[in-house]
Amino acid sequence: MTQKYVFDRSILKDNIQYVEIKSPIDDSVIGLVPAMTKKDVDSAVWMAKEAFKGWKNVPLNVRADILYKAADILLEHIDRLTDLLMKEVGKDYKSANSEIKRTADFIRFTADTAKSIHGESIQGDTFSGFNKDKFAMVTREPVGVVLAISPFNYPINLATSKIAPALIAGNTVVFKPATIGSLCGMELVKLFQKAGLPEGVLNLVTGKGSEIGDYVVSHTDINFINFTGSTEIGLGISEKVHMVPLLMELGGKDAAIVLKDANLAFAAKNIIAGAFSYSGQRCTAVKRILVVDEVADELIGYLNEEISKLQVGNPLEKQVDVVPLISTKAADFVMELIEDAKEKGAKLIVGGKRQGNLIYPTLFDYVTTDMRVAWEEPFGPVLPILRVNSVDEAIELANRSEYGLQSSVFTENITDAFYVANRLEVGTVQVNNKTERGPDHFPFLGVKKSGIGTQGIRYSIEAMTRVKATVINLNH
Template structure:
């Protein structure tokens, strides 16, 4: 395969070209998928103890390249030094834990005589077997970690993988994938596809030789893939509008600290970022003031100009900044009270806090993927639950209260995949279940859950 065209990858921090990736054609995609099919026939028959050794080697190699990959993440997706390094180290841990987990997952025997009419001479041996060729599609915001969270469980299960990184993030994602290849995976077991989704996206998700799709990205694209893929099984992590529900008995200092950390880290460019605060009126004034004070501690700037830890950095591209700015301007026009921020320089938007946001404003419902946080005041716990559940999304929510009995009652009523009690919404640790309901996803991720998702049960019934 020789690519005839290439895509320039520009840094969101400097607008300079930092690398190129092939703009692959449909013929290129066909070739890579055919190699994966051939590689799968070899890989699925390798003993598990051999497959896990490849993963251990990749984890070691990843740490050896920590400095290089950290630098690339900063340049390509605009992360600060601390966040970029953390992603590399966390990914190495994820890969090692995936290997450990796979070694301790077992099949099952089911005796037929436990069911009325069954006889003692019949029993079923249940195994998890690989599905085939897995299409793994990763997003820009965690191009290493969210690539590995798909690739490692798929490979250790005996599948072959065709990896399609987001165009912005494809240098970092390809760096990781090449480490997998470097440790000696059989030919074709892991293939890398790069190119514009508008040109090859539909072709690859509807390809007759793709057996499973593992996608992280926007709900809009996820819905489109689900329609196009038809009967192909899916595992999807999509958008969110995660709410922090604050009750009148909450520890407001703790609450404000977690809300600010959850809303503004990496400029809010995370599906699990806190994207709205729903607070009862009794403590709304005090909480708003405490959030505002906490926001003064945020470090804002460009990672290529300022060393160290930064919370708010330039957004990934101009279109993202335009979208966030539009939400801010609409909230102003409709009467929301701007408490701080709201300024823009290039793609850098200062951390922005609005109070008195109402449900007729886009900011109450749309996912900004940027550093803007609305406060929605409510009269009761019941109203807070109603507004939280009215969202099309259902990824995570936080509940802040000092009454644990009440916290569990509220948590049970929230229509989300995960509820955090007295903590910010967040992904991880990576072995915990991670899922969304409604428009936030399909299936369950997390190391053991991902392994199970990318295998199928095969039952062999023995008759003695």
């Protein structure tokens, strides 16, 4: 029998203020998290700073064993966590269940990868004027206290993608989940602690970002910030910190470029899956189609066919693809983009309907560059088609965006695929596939306003460590 998530009210204390967490599905209260104060933040950071003194010296194999155990415990609770993901962030069952499994795999791979990261020795005589009497031992050391800030859409996976590499590298962590997603964050911290993490190594900070967000990111004892969220908030963080390394995954306006020789049925299937799964509430969702005009009509036929297969509704009642958006504010914003496109002459192919926070999958044709939906990230189920006359026009339109996370190119010609890929200003180009994150050991990054630094298991570990050189002089 599937285990359901039930909030444990016995943990509540009379002397603490709490924030209600409401489900985006029906606005019901599903739990409470502490509304922490600046004093609470100070305490969490202090605990992390003190715990770092011991944790950094714990042998790597011991840290790895804790991570392996955490992965096992995560899977032991997969049914309850899947249910919580569905209720708290509105995910469908398949996506929620997959997130837990993927997270367990991520934790294990992180521990495995850390064991294979080695230092090096450098001989002095490889540089002019020096000899073998001088050499350097180069090692990697933890940076200290890492602030991990996760978004609502993958509250377990994207939190773990920050926490696990930080811990295995010997850092301690202050973890600030998005307010919607905090219940998942609380459960995640409990599981890591149950796996054997010493006190203070992983510390949870909950509450409204408007009250403690600026304070925690600018705290003087934070040594590294790992953030996933909107470009607006990411820019704000970068303006507030000084001499603190940043690793940030921000917004995107990922384009699917469809050339005239593409397998259109295959392209349509990938594009619709990439655009509308979890209602497009993903940074890597396909957010616009740039298609060569001579095949646009045929592509739209296939797109329509794929959209008709999508299931829309309440994820607690049936398996669905398109779910209610995370908030009324989010739904309002998507409808603004839809209305703007209509007013400026875009052709509505399908959708445009709203029921509460549920917006039906929406496809526009003949979208022009003066329309907001051509440039703004909707984080919702609306997909604009911009027709182009050439490959170079598609590249130019793709690169004109302020974002640079990912793009897809669909073509049967590998030469054309490389031509496009080499000219796109993005972190990743997907050839004949939807834009997506993963596999998790691949590099994942954005350029321009889509991010700073490179994620991916090995890359994240290296980002949250620093190089240290110890120079040995034998001619003393």
